[in-house]
Amino acid sequence: MATRRQTFRLYPNQSQQRQLFKARRLHQYIYNACLAGRKHAWETDRKNLKYFDQQNKLPQFKKDNPEFAVLGSQALQATVKRVDSAFQAFFKGLRKHPKFKSLRNYSGWTYPGSAGWKVYTNGKHGKVELRDLGLSIRMRGKAKQWGDPTTLTIVYRPSSYQWYASFTVEVATVEAKYDSTSDLKYESIIAYDLGTSTALTTYDGSEYVELTNPRFLRNKEQEVKRKSKQMRRKIAPNRKKKTKPSNRWKKASKTVSRLQRKVSNQRQDWQHKVTSDIASRYDIGVTEELRVRNMTRKAKKGSKRKKQKAGLNKSILDVGMSTLNKMIGYKIEAKGGLLLVLDTKKVKPSQRCPNCGKVHKHWASLSGRYHICDACGFEIARDKGSALVMYQVAINKQPGDGTALVDVDAVSSTCKKRSRKDTGSLKQLQQKKRSKLSKSSPEDRVFETPSYAVRRGSSC
Ligand SMILES: [Zn+2]
Known part of the structure; x- marks a missing residue:
């Protein structure tokens, strides 16, 4: 079994919306109250409150504050848990100190188990029942894979005034077709290189396919910029001066967020189409580890290539390389295939000559995108070369030292041992x-x- 997240849009009517807003406000209050409690305990007694310290106070709190009685106890616990998780992340140094959340920044609440809600759907449209609030809300959407729903999170997006129901679903998985990397079938292997000039370069043993980066964002960027500027000229809300936003500002901000949503939807649509196509035709994907975070790091201070780096970052984020990678991985695995992730430092796909195996720190090249090997004279485009090297490693035909599949620490994602902690x-x-x-x-x-x-x- 595997767990997937599936999200549906909710269509509450007016009175249902009022109740949803009320519930969200109460959850936000609990969140901030727990945060305040922890802060107080630390400032007065230097004591770190634990999750259970706060959870155990909930029943009494509900008695004292009857308006909270409508909320399901598990959902309340989940909100208390959100505060705890925020602090745990802070203690580990992963996040900043948790802050009080304004209503606008408070997205919603979670039902962590099966209690308090029920969903009626077969994966397409349907309705969801929130028992604690006594609501039965119409929902629309289509799940890629539907199964046994386990948790539910209610999300509100203030920028678009939309409500969503996000389920985690236990879905059946197909048994893996490959136990070890020794019995791979050549014809069903695809090696792919995620790049920036071409978003995706694939090689399947017979032909290369280059998918160019769809520059949705770039094209729409000017439009977003223009609309944002129009928005900034209007009267924005200011809490300190206690000014409300003008109607023109509200209207303009709606336009901007609609535009941004459009871009992100277009990007998602493209990603799904591309990755589904690959996963439907091949059983084995071969790629290298991707460190988008390093790649999108800001240019060094005083660097002359600041602008170029910013442009590169934008196109990396534009395609959403890591999302592409994840999608190909889970889609291939969903049909029992295998995703091989090669160790970049050992394989060096972008530096290695596919023909003789020589590793080039600096390629002799006609242009930045075209490589010529100075040892054997082999010529190939940069991204195609990487894909070819990875393909050859997967079928154990890559010349060069230490490039056999057993040597390069290929991690097959399906059989990676997950530490259960x-x-x-x-x-x-x-x-x-x-x-x-x-x-x-x-x-x-x-x-x-x-x-x-x-x-x-x-x-x-
Ligand atoms: Zn060579």
Whole structure:
């Protein structure tokens, strides 16, 4: 079984909307109250409140504040947990100190288990019942794969005034066709190089396919810029001066956000089309590790190539390289295939000559995109060369030292061993609590991986 996230748009009527807004406000209040409680405990007693310290106060709190009684207890716990997670991330140095959230920045709430809600759908449209609020809301949308829904998150997007229901769903997975990398079939292998000039260069043993970067964002950017400027000229809300936004500002901001949404939808659509096509035709994907974060890092201070780097970053983000990579991975795995991720440092696909295996720090090239090997005279376009090297590594035909598939630490994503550790999810916490109460198992027992940690297939 694997876990997928599926999102539907909600269509609440007027009175339902009022109730949703009210629930969101109450959850936001709880969030800020928990944050304040932790802050206070630290400032007065230097004490770090734990999740259970706060969770255990919920029943009494509900009694004292009857307006909160409408909210489901599990949903409330999940909100308390959000604060805890924010602090855990802060303690680990991953995030800044959690801040109080304004209503505008508060997206919604979660039902972490099956209690308090029910969904009626077969994957296309349907309705969702929020039992704690007594609502039955119409929803529209189509899930790629539908199965057993496990959690539900209600999300509000203020920029578009839209509500969404986001489910995690347990879906059936196909058994992996390949146990080891030794029995790969040549004809079903595709090697792909994610680049910036060409978004995706693939090689499947017979032909290269180059997909150019669709510059949705670039084209629309001017328009977004122009509209944003129009928006800035209008009267924006200012809390300090207590001014409300003008109607013209509201209208303009709606236009801008609609435009931005359009760009992101176009990008997503393109990504799905491209990756579905690849995954439907091939069983094995071969690629290298991608470090988008390093690639999109800002240019060094005083660097003369600042503008170029910014442009490069924009096109990397424009295509959404890591999203493409993930999509190809999970789509191939969904049909029992395999995604091989080669170690970039060992294979060096962009520096290695596909013909003789020589590693070039600097290629002799006609232009930046065309390589000529100074050892054997082999000529190839840069992105095609990388794809070819990766393909040859996958079929064990790449010349050069240490490029056999066994040597290059290829990680097949389907059989990667996932460390099952305590990630502090609500499910794990509840299990911990239960095990503590029953005292049947030692405290440091290994807990089940939470659903969100195994998004990419768990067929091993
Ligand atoms: Zn060569």
